[in-house]
Amino acid sequence: QVQPVESGGGLVQAGGSLRISCIVSGRTFSLYSTAWFRQAPGKERDFVAAITWLGGQTFYADSVKGRFTISRVRSDNTVYLQMNNLKPEDTAVYFCAAPDAGVVAGSPYSDEYNYWGQGTPVTVSS
DSSP states (O other): OEEEEEEOOEEEETTOOEEEEEEEEESGGGOOEEEEEEEOTTSOEEEEEEEETTTOOEEEOTTTTTTEEEEEEGGGTEEEEEEOSOOGGGOEEEEEEEOOTTSOTTOOOGGGOOEEOOOEEEEEEO
């Protein structure tokens, strides 16, 4: 089993920055990648970014490219999402997720991810 736990969400003004974290515990040696998704009220869960643990290859949704940066610290089993120039439309609950082996790194499909955290809310005020 793999258990992601998110933290760091909060309230920020438009144009501001926030960094959220995800600590992954359990059978982390089997992980190839980890991703961030977000879900706004009344909307579906959308892919935000993903990173591979070994090579650090990154993947981003078009809506966050140039503003968000995903990174990882392998020794701490932690994935970060640095969010800059935040917009009100970035308001959502942000989830950390990890897939079992065999899923293509950077997959934007939430149903391919087996392990999910509880989410951390991010609110961007205008």
